[in-house]
Amino acid sequence: MQLLWDLGFRSPQKEKRVLQGIHAVIGYCQDFEEQRDRLPYEIDGMVIRVNDFSLQDRMGMTTHHPRWAIAFKFKARQATSILRKVEFQVGRTGSVTPVGKIDPVPISGATISSLSLFNEEFVREKDLKIGDMVLVERAGDVIPYIVKPLTELRTGKEKEIHFPTHCPICNDKLVKPEEEAVWRCVNINCPAQVVERIIHFASKDAMDIRTFGDANTRKFFDLGFLKDIPGIYHLPFDKIRELEGFGEKSVTNLQTAIEASKQQPLHRLIFALGIRYVGETTAKILAASVDHLFEFRDYSLEKLQGLEDVGPKVAGSVYQFFHNPDNLHMLEKLASLGLILQSNRSSHPQGGNLNGQTFLFTGTLTRLKRAEAEELVEKNGGSLLTGVSSKLNYLVVGEDAGSKLEKAKKITSIKILTEEEFLSLTNI
Ligand SMILES: [Zn+2]
Structure with missing residues (x-):
């Protein structure tokens, strides 16, 4: 913090205190809360840390956070x-x-x-x-x-x-x-819900169609450019180009992002469909249970409930979804547009499930050593690149990632994964 301060960054160098005993800590927090309105910045609390490495080691971590650092929130x-x-x-x-x-x-x-x-x-x-x-x-x-x-x-x-x-x-x-x-x-044809479903489909945790945000979706829908989810894949770009605020570059970016989303793995598509009660975890379980999404048309309620972590509520909702002709029709359209409805366990029967994909790691991984992660890529049929370029499919980001991440964010076809997402991709 001293170094940051000396270099001219904003850091709480002046506010920081080393105090002896919890009573002194409580008193200092209370003093600060009283002064809150007179401070030249907004503040909603303070952070208390044990400043002794050996004590930190002894206190250790819970699954979420270290026991030696905690936030004190103001009222x-x-x-x-x-x-x-x-x-x-x-x-x-x-x-x-x-x-x-x-x-x-x-x-x-x-x-x-x-x-x-x-x-x-x-x-x-x-x-x-x-x-x-x-x-x-x-x-x-x-x-x-x-x-x-x-x-x-x-x-x-x-x-x-x-x-x-x-x-x-x-x-x-x-x-x-x-x-x-x-x-x-x-x-289910209520326009308000249709728009919200399209927004969810394109969102970051679903199909991750970058630049296709909330506002654009509503605008395209209101203008009649977009009526349903498959409509995302045949937007009238000639008309979009004429809209105010849409330069050639942003239209190209949007086109690239939409096209890239067709390659999203099945579990993302399942989550993106917005089936009630089906979150990201359940979507992964569903995707891993079949070779092709349409197998769910023949699943009984009992068979659905037999899946890991799927209770009666989820099973009922999934069953209903795959017995609704409108939904099946939509899925057929998505398949004909080139979206992936196969699970990756069937699309790459030989070799690994990363076949032909390129990877690069940046930052510090917490569960794997870098060498182990790289080995995992190769063992599963993927290959490693040394730098960020349009040839890269996946950038796996650990803690304290730097310039590679910034660079990758500018290339819309690169998928950015956390370590957890990488691990689930390799099915560990
Ligand atoms: Zn309605």
Whole structure:
């Protein structure tokens, strides 16, 4: 920290104290919290560390964090504002979420004007009304929410919040399964859900189509360029080029990223489909269970439940998905567009599952030694490159990765993996 400070970086060199005993530590944290408003920067807490390597060794680690370093979070920041109206947003699974619009109010460095009211129960429990003065807090100084209405300030002009009985987007009747807290639009063609599904499909943890973000998806959908997930693969680029803010370069990048996403492994595609209750882990289990995605058409509920970690809820949802003709039709389209529906255990029957792929490692790996990781690539049929170029398929990033990562981020066809992702790719 001294070195960083001397070199001119911002570092907490001046605030740092070495203290004897926990009482002195507590006192110093409290002093700081009291001064918080007079400081020339935003601060939401302090970090306490044991500054003795041998003691650090003795204290060791939990699975998540070292026992010798911990954050002391200051009390959440609060402010008051007026709840002006409530809008209802339809999510990817049709869930209808009430969103409160308040007069903009600054809380720890951000201006809050919109916040989730979660569900009907939350609104009823808090007894919220439109026109209420409300106490707003940023929990953990990140997600803002309403702590309570200040009912003592009511004038009698406040209005009840009415929950819609029909979808605000497609006007279908909403339903609320007994065991759930949210109302849902169950029309799978509801435009709001279709857009959210496309956004999820392209997102980083799913098909990872870079530059194809939230805003672009909504824009293309509103302009009629995009109606469904397969539509991503035949966007009218001639028309997109004419849109404001789309230079030749950004269109080319988008095209490259979309094309590259066709090579994503099956588990990413399964996750990207947004089947309810199927997260990344379940998607990997499903992908590893079949040679081709269409095998799930013939899976019974019992057979699905026989898979590792798949309970009745997940099994029911997967079963339903693969028995819906619209979904199967969509998958056929995706297959004909060149997306991979085979699991990599069948596409590379001989050799390893990294056949023909190129790899480069950067940063410090934590589970494997560099040499072991490289050996693993070669043993599985992949090959190693020495530098970042367009010939590279995968950059595996360990801790403290530097310039190679920066360089790789600029080449959209390179897939960037964590060590964990690399290990799951090699099926260890
Ligand atoms: Zn709807």
